[in-house]
Every structure is written in structure tokens, then in C-alpha cells.
Amino acid sequence: MANPSRAKGTAYEVLCRDYFQGRGWSDCQRLATRAALDLGDLTGIPRFAFECRDRQKQSLALNVDDAEERARNKRVDFGVSLMKRPRRPVGDSYVLMSLDTFTRILDELLAEQKQLQPPPP
């Protein structure tokens, strides 16, 4: 691969895929296509779109916008960006998402507890 930035990005996608597979998400695969419709970098985990980023200068705004666009393209609920943490193992990566996305995940994870909250005055 001639482009070193691209090689770095691909290597991080592979690390993320292997990490998910190692944690039991055995269907997780890299989604390498040349189609115009960008569905993110990984597939095989339902309802999520993933954008993997390993860049010298990370832009939080760009990363979260891209992740949400991938989720819209993929017609799934949650778009998140996986960001490599320099000099740390892949499991220490950051997961970036909007507060809206985070709250929707919370709603599903903790639906029962939410129903126990007293109604606002």
C-alpha cells in the first residue's frame, strides 16, 4: 500500500475487527468496498455503524459527524467513531459519539430504570 496514512488506517481497522472478534463478536468484519455509499469501516455488529480513525490530528467534530453519516447510510440506529489512543493497546481506544446517540443507547440499556424515575414537576 503506497499511502502510509491509508496503511495506518487499515491497520487500525484490522486491530478493531480483531478486538471485537476476540471479545465474542465473531461476525465482525472489515467492510472494504469501493462503493460511493459509505457504510463505515466495520460490519457484523447489528444496529451500529463504526468509523475507525487513527490520525495524528483527530477532529472530534469531523469524526462524530462522519460516524452519524455512516449510520444514516447504513440505516442503523447508532453511529460511533473508534479513535486510536497513541501508544496504547486497541482496547484503550476512545469511543466517540454524540450525546443524542449516547442517550438512545442508555434508553435501551436502562429502560426499566428510566421508567422508575419520578415524572418532572
Next chain:
Amino acid sequence: MARRITTTSELGVFLTDRGEVEVEKDGYAVVCPTHPDGKPSLWVSPKASGKVVLHCRGGCMDKDAIVAGLGLTWADLSDLVVDGGPVSTKAAATELVGEDYLAQSDAYFAEARALYVDSPADHYVRDRFKIQPDEAVGVHGLGFDPGSGLGFGWVHGRYKLHPRLVVPFRNFDGRTVGFQGRTVVYEDTTNRWIGPTNPPGYFWSTVGVWDCGGDDQYWVLTEGPSDALTAVGVGVSAVCCRGASLAQNAQTVALLIAGLSDKRVVLAGDADRGGEAFNSELGIALSEAGVQTHQLVYPSAA
């Protein structure tokens, strides 16, 4: 000799201990002991009644040999106490889906077609079958599901794991009555093709028809949609079953006989044991029904 397996949970432990196994909600896929099996193709499905259904997707028909190959006896697979693990509660499908369900699948196809052009499915079809997007969408109704199921209710969870090429199955009258979806993830090696789940008591068509027109034509009969699209890509009419083992399915055979009765058919099962069984079973059934059949002979690998 005492039975080794008396409960569904014991069956699960036994199969898991044998090696590679995929656990689904209504059964297990394991490596078939009676043919060289690159991936688990033997479906072992315990029923709520305590019976166990065996079905080799590779086309193996000798169930006694399969049971023996698993190291079991039929007694180990009957009258099981249901105490856990996946159990099938599916009602037997007896009728093709009706207009209510077809309206749902029509809406799904419409959305999938709208997403097709320049999608990963489009590139896959152009590369593999040489079918350009105007023909793919306009003539064959191919579509793209980005991996969400697009709100369609009759697909298994595994269907929604990956983006898929959506291949509608038309009947001999041109009505779309089923489909198959193929992953367009190049790394994926399992569950490449998956179809819809059957509504209770009904089944989606197991047969797809591509009529490329022309007089005095031959129809290629394949064991899956990939080979059918290969034929269609070079302008040859094709009919496909959803899999080689459906050559043993009475409903599928009846659909084929009804549609192919006035046509000349070229049997084109794969060059493997499952494909040979496919050609043999359907060749006999179609010939006995008066259909003129021929068999595609593949060049030797040497």
C-alpha cells in the same frame, strides 16, 4: 445399550463437544460427517415434540449414515425431554405466502432498489455477473440492503449482520414471491446467502425464475441464485432453487414441474456431491413428469 442422550440440553453439550458448531435459536449447524464439509452444513433441530430433525444443506440423504457418523443412534434423537437449548417451535409451512406478505416484501424490494446504484451490491454484480445497474434494477429488480433489514419483518437476525445484495425470486408468471440476500463483505465466509423467515404456516418461494426470452430456448436449472445470475449475465434463462437439498423437497419439485413442463431444462448443479444429488434427484423427477432434461458437463479440473 443405554441411551447416551435423553434431553435437549445433553444434545447441545454433545454437539458442542464434537467441534465446530453454530448455535441458532432453533437448532445447531454442525459439520456433516458424511461429506467433506468446509463449514457446518448439517442442521440439527430439536422440536418441541422431542423429535430431532436432521437436514444436510450439502444434499446428503442417507440419514442413517449421518446418525451413525455422529456416533449416535436414532434412539438418541427421539423422545428427548426439552430442558433447555435451542428448540424449534415452527409450524409446518404448507402454503405460499399470500398478498399480505407479498405487499410487505414489495415495499422492501422498492426501498432496496432505490439504494442499489453505486452501492457495494452494484459493484459486486458488475464484477461477478457483468450485469449493469440499469438492467440489474430495471429488469431483474436487484436491490441493496445496507445491513438494517430496511424495516422488513421477515428476516432472521443474521440477515441484518452485513450489507446484502437483494435478489428477488419471481415465479413463472413474473410475480415476486421470495428472495435471497447475499453478503457483499469480501471477508465473510459463512452465511453468504440468507433468505427470509417463513411466517407461521406459510413459506416464501424456494424457486426463482429469470426469463431472458427468445424462442426455442434452454433453461438452466441451478442450485442457487449465484449460478442463475451467471447464466442471466450472458442472456440465458435460468431457474434456481434456494439450495441443493431442496431437490428433495416436494413443494419445490412441484413448483419446478409446473413451471418447466413445456421447456427444455439443463441441470446445472455444482460439481460436487451435493450438486450430483441435485441433478440426479431433479433429473428423475422432471423426466418422469415429461420435461426434457439435459445435464451440464463441466470440464475436468485437470
